Amino acid sequence: xxxxxxxxxxxxxxLWRNKSTYLPYLLACIVSIFTFYTLLAINMNGVLDGMxxxxxxxxxxxxGTILLAIFCSILIFYTNSFLMKRRKKExxxxxxxxxxxxxxxxxxxFETFFISLIALVLGLxxxxxxxxxxxWALLRMVRFTVMLEMPLxxxxxxxxxxxxxxxxxLALFSNLRQVHLANPIDLMxxxxxxxREPKASWLLTLVGIVCLGAGYFxxxxxxxxxxxxxxFLLAVLLVIIGTYCLFTSGxxxxxxxxxRNKRFYYQPDHFISVSGMIYRMKQNAAGLATxxxxxxxxLVTVSSTVSLNVGAEDSLEVxxxxxxxxxxxxxEDADVLLFGAQTIAAENGxxxxxxxxxxxxxxxxxxxxNSLVAAEExxxxxxxxxxxxxxxxxxNKNEGTTVSLAPGxxxxxxxxxxxEGNTVTVNGIPYDVEVLETLxxxxxxxxxxxxxxxxxLPDSAAVDAVLHSGGLQIDPQRVLAFDLEGTPEAKAGFxxxxxxxxxGLHTQETFQFRVREDxxxxxxxxxGGFLFLGIYFGVLFMLAAAMIIYYKQMSEGxxxxxxxxILQKVGMGEEEVKHTINRQILVVFFLPLLVAVLHITVAxxxxxxxxxxxxxxxxxxxxxxxxxxxxAYTILYLLVFRQTAKTYYRIVRRQPS
Amino acid sequence: xxxxxxxxxxxxxTTRFGGNKVQALSDVSFxxxxxxxxxxxGESGSGKTTLLNLLASLxxxxxxxxxxxxxxxxxxxxxxxxxxRREHLGFIFQDFNLLDxxxxxxxxxxPLVLSGRRYDEMQPRLEPLAQKLAITDILKKFPYEISGGQxxxxxxxxxxxxxxxxxxxxxxxxxLDSKASGxxxxxxxxxxxxGQTILMVTHSAKAASxxxxxxFIRDGEVFHQIYRGGVSDEELYQKIGxxxxxxAATSEERQAV
Ligand SMILES: Nc1ncnc2c1ncn2[C@@H]1O[C@H](COP(=O)(O)OP(=O)(O)OP(=O)(O)O)[C@@H](O)[C@H]1O
Ligand SMILES: [Mg+2]
Numbered sequence: 001x002x003x004x005x006x007x008x009x010x011x012x013x014x015l016w017r018n019k020s021t022y023l024p025y026l027l028a029c030i031v032s033i034f035t036f037y038t039l040l041a042i043n044m045n046g047v048l049d050g051m052x053x054x055x056x057x058x059x060x061x062x063x064g065t066i067l068l069a070i071f072c073s074i075l076i077f078y079t080n081s082f083l084m085k086r087r088k089k090e091x092x093x094x095x096x097x098x099x100x101x102x103x104x105x106x107x108x109x110f111e112t113f114f115i116s117l118i119a120l121v122l123g124l125x126x127x128x129x130x131x132x133x134x135x136w137a138l139l140r141m142v143r144f145t146v147m148l149e150m151p152l153x154x155x156x157x158x159x160x161x162x163x164x165x166x167x168x169x170l171a172l173f174s175n176l177r178q179v180h181l182a183n184p185i186d187l188m189x190x191x192x193x194x195x196r197e198p199k200a201s202w203l204l205t206l207v208g209i210v211c212l213g214a215g216y217f218x219x220x221x222x223x224x225x226x227x228x229x230x231x232f233l234l235a236v237l238l239v240i241i242g243t244y245c246l247f248t249s250g251x252x253x254x255x256x257x258x259x260r261n262k263r264f265y266y267q268p269d270h271f272i273s274v275s276g277m278i279y280r281m282k283q284n285a286a287g288l289a290t291x292x293x294x295x296x297x298x299l300v301t302v303s304s305t306v307s308l309n310v311g312a313e314d315s316l317e318v319x320x321x322x323x324x325x326x327x328x329x330x331x332e333d334a335d336v337l338l339f340g341a342q343t344i345a346a347e348n349g350x351x352x353x354x355x356x357x358x359x360x361x362x363x364x365x366x367x368x369x370n371s372l373v374a375a376e377e378x379x380x381x382x383x384x385x386x387x388x389x390x391x392x393x394x395x396n397k398n399e400g401t402t403v404s405l406a407p408g409x410x411x412x413x414x415x416x417x418x419x420e421g422n423t424v425t426v427n428g429i430p431y432d433v434e435v436l437e438t439l440x441x442x443x444x445x446x447x448x449x450x451x452x453x454x455x456x457l458p459d460s461a462a463v464d465a466v467l468h469s470g471g472l473q474i475d476p477q478r479v480l481a482f483d484l485e486g487t488p489e490a491k492a493g494f495x496x497x498x499x500x501x502x503x504g505l506h507t508q509e510t511f512q513f514r515v516r517e518d519x520x521x522x523x524x525x526x527x528g529g530f531l532f533l534g535i536y537f538g539v540l541f542m543l544a545a546a547m548i549i550y551y552k553q554m555s556e557g558x559x560x561x562x563x564x565x566i567l568q569k570v571g572m573g574e575e576e577v578k579h580t581i582n583r584q585i586l587v588v589f590f591l592p593l594l595v596a597v598l599h600i601t602v603a604x605x606x607x608x609x610x611x612x613x614x615x616x617x618x619x620x621x622x623x624x625x626x627x628x629x630x631x632a633y634t635i636l637y638l639l640v641f642r643q644t645a646k647t648y649y650r651i652v653r654r655q656p657s
Numbered sequence: 658x659x660x661x662x663x664x665x666x667x668x669x670x671t672t673r674f675g676g677n678k679v680q681a682l683s684d685v686s687f688x689x690x691x692x693x694x695x696x697x698x699g700e701s702g703s704g705k706t707t708l709l710n711l712l713a714s715l716x717x718x719x720x721x722x723x724x725x726x727x728x729x730x731x732x733x734x735x736x737x738x739x740x741x742r743r744e745h746l747g748f749i750f751q752d753f754n755l756l757d758x759x760x761x762x763x764x765x766x767x768p769l770v771l772s773g774r775r776y777d778e779m780q781p782r783l784e785p786l787a788q789k790l791a792i793t794d795i796l797k798k799f800p801y802e803i804s805g806g807q808x809x810x811x812x813x814x815x816x817x818x819x820x821x822x823x824x825x826x827x828x829x830x831x832x833l834d835s836k837a838s839g840x841x842x843x844x845x846x847x848x849x850x851x852g853q854t855i856l857m858v859t860h861s862a863k864a865a866s867x868x869x870x871x872x873f874i875r876d877g878e879v880f881h882q883i884y885r886g887g888v889s890d891e892e893l894y895q896k897i898g899x900x901x902x903x904x905a906a907t908s909e910e911r912q913a914v
Contacts, residue, residue, distance in 0.1 A: 262776045271766075275758045275763065565754075566755075566756055567767075569750070576771070
């Protein structure tokens with residue numbers, strides 16, 4: 001009978017002896033736990049409650065936590081499988097030396113127990129410490145004015161511990177299964193296992209092509225922002241499945257095709273790298289696909305985050321052409337509020353500029369070519385838009401112009417897309433139109449979610465005629481909009497005073513009061529959350545990708561030591577070895593990056609369409625942000641690649657005797 | 658003309674820590690003629706592998722030189738060494754050293770591919786060789802799918818396919834049973850009869866008895882050699898056995914002194 005402390009002691013000893021193997025694994029676990037806890041705590045600790053933008057930030061963190069849970073599990077399983085590969089020989093030796101499988105299982109249990117304990121303690125400790133910091137950073141970025149302490153979230157700690165214990169347990173079970181199924185000789189040959197040449201499965205290749213194609217199709221085909229939003233997840237899922245299938249099987253099929261081409265294959269460079277890659281593909285296709293998907297996640301999150309934030313100001317201009325915009329159901333209220341605004345402006349030393357004051361009658365219309373027909377409003381934005389009618393008199397007053405229109409003539413201003421043609425038929429009444437490039441501070445063109453047409457008709461009789469012929473009964477809405485001019489302090493003073501003035505009115509319910517500054521505040525509540533999470537995820541995914549790359553290189557390096565030794569004995573020089581290694585690593589590592597860039601190129605279209613919903617319509621800006629992100633990521637990738645290639649070379653280099 | 662000349666070769670290993678010095682070879686000189694089959698015998702630790710590594714330019718001698726076809730190995734530049742090895746030398750190792758990533762055929766092509774030969778000229782070279790070595794049927798298999806004896810024949814094919822000036826074999830039968838050993842040695846003798854120069858290191862008298870000349874090394878020096886001189890394998894085997902007992906006796910004597 002062995003003393004109770006035998007296995008724990010042996011397990012601890014093993015961990016210590018294998019510390020160079022376990023350290024990166026531990027690191028992966030700690031990073032996973034720490035990020036998972038941080039996000040969960042931010043979501044759960046209750047301090048976000050009741051704040052502006054709370055729901056947006058909360059749903060981000062919730063989705064983020066789920067995504068994170070999936071990726072942490074993949075990461076831990078992946079690193080664990082490398083770990084097992086490296087340790088199989090040792091476990092096989094135990095087995096040959098007479099340790100029963102039952103005892104090995106106990107030993108492995110204790111090893112898992114200790115490593116998990118260390119990971120949880122360090123991960124949570126770090127999480128508690130750094131989450132305070134991160135939380136503070138998040139608050140800073142979303143420009144909340146209140147400073148808050150981040151309290152301990154015991155619930156978050158509990159969930160984190162439970163979740164990771166489950167993951168560690170599952171990993172342990174999969175390890176135990178492997179050990180249980182294998183005989184000692186197989187275990188000893190652990191690293192040599194899987195050296196059977198992989199068969200390319202045409203079915204898998206087919207599934208991969210179909211999924212990827214379908215994913216791309218879904219991503220590219222649907223154009224309306226709402227459809228894109230609904231279907232983007234489906235596209236992402238299809239592309240992920242396709243990527244995994246193709247990396248697993250398609251790449252092998254391709255390489256075999258290359259090998260069948262004798263002229264190509266039997267060249268010094270291709271010979272070793274192609275065979276090496278075929279040999280590797282099976283072991284590592286999953287790893288490469290994961291690197292590829294992670295790279296995609298980094299690129300998508302970071303580029304859309306950057307786009308959103310750079311686009312925030314830009315889109316504010318689109319959404320709020322004027323600093324203040326009031327719309328009245330009872331037109332006479334406008335006089336009161338205009339007077340109020342002018343008085344308060346005078347008191348605060350600012351002046352009202354770009355003042356717009358007009359009556360507007362708007363209705364929903366079907367748009368077909370140059371014909372606008374009043375219709376029931378539909379949920380989607382296809383084929384329809386808003387038509388607003390204005391009189392020439394008010395137009396001239398607002399613009400300070402003296403345009404005159406003959407009967408049957410009108411001015412037309414359109415946003416959402418360009419207006420083609422010089423006639424329009426509205427509710428059956430034809431007009432010759434002159435298309436305006438600007439209306440007040442708004443610019444014509446495509447930078448808006450939905451289409452909207454403003455028609456300036458000769459007089460109110462013409463307006464009534466159009467409404468009547470469309471069977472419409474619409475009370476005019478009076479619009480009051482203006483900008484401010486003055487020092488920032490004076491503007492802030494006006495803003496505060498005017499808000500409290502407006503809020504104090506008893507007629508409040510009968511008008512809309514939209515302020516660009518309020519919009520901006522909302523925007524930063526939303527965008528700050530995006531930025532925070534985007535960067536947070538970007539960093540996290542990048543860490544994960546780097547970790548997997550590092551792991552791959554280490555494990556392959558140890559596999560390859562004997563291979564390169566033989567190659568050198570047979571007559572391969574140092575330089576050629578270096579060259580071959582670089583070539584092999586280059587292809588293996590840049591394949592995921594290349595595919596990721598392809599994915600992001602396709603993803604750019606739905607993303608840019610979905611961005612419309614967030615008010616970002618500036619396509620050149622999106623292109624710039626995406627290109628910049630790709631460039632930055634490639635540089636980081638290159639650094640990781642160089643570092644791992646160096647380490648790899650150090651491992652496989654022939655020891656000088 | 659001598660194909661290979663080994664002149665006063667000396668090798669001293671310096672261990673990494675403490676600076677302990679091990680003299681593996683003290684002063685080895687011999688030469689090999691074109692078309693010879695030479696076996697080198699010696700006890701474990703006598704410096705056989707060390708000698709072969711120096712001949713193969715896998716390692717540098719402390720003193721002395723190796724001359725192949727009148728060209729000193731030390732005059733070959735470091736960067737060209739690998740190519741030199743590939744072009745002029747063929748290797749057979751005790752543990753085969755086949756690559757698991759290649760099938761048998763590609764393993765054999767390896768040195769040709771590394772030299773940048775065209776595929777069209779590889780195949781005609783392989784065919785007769787494969788037939789002679791009886792590996793035609795296993796060309797498409799992978800190393801883990803064939804037996805030890807087959808592996809060593811594949812390794813021999815890889816060493817021979819470049820038509821090297823000299824084949825260096827280190828304990829080629831070390832991992833084989835007697836039947837497979839016999840087959841391999843017969844094959845080596847046969848290619849030698851066809852003109853291939855072979856230098857084989859072994860501590861098996863049975864293996865050495867296939868050679869045309871046997872060199873004995875001890876304490877880092879060549880202390881004896883036997884020429885076949887037209888006798889049968891069996892007789893040569895006897896001679897070697899005799900030489901070995903004498904050698905053992907003298908070394909015991911020396912130890913007694
Ligand atoms: N890399 C090395 N560093 C230090 N000493 C070495 C090294 N290689 C060999 N030696 C020493 O040199 C001597 C000769 O070794 P070598 O391997 O040449 O013997 P061998 O004749 O091939 O033996 P065996 O028949 O067992 O293979 C031995 O004492 C050995 O310990
Ligand atoms: Mg030896």
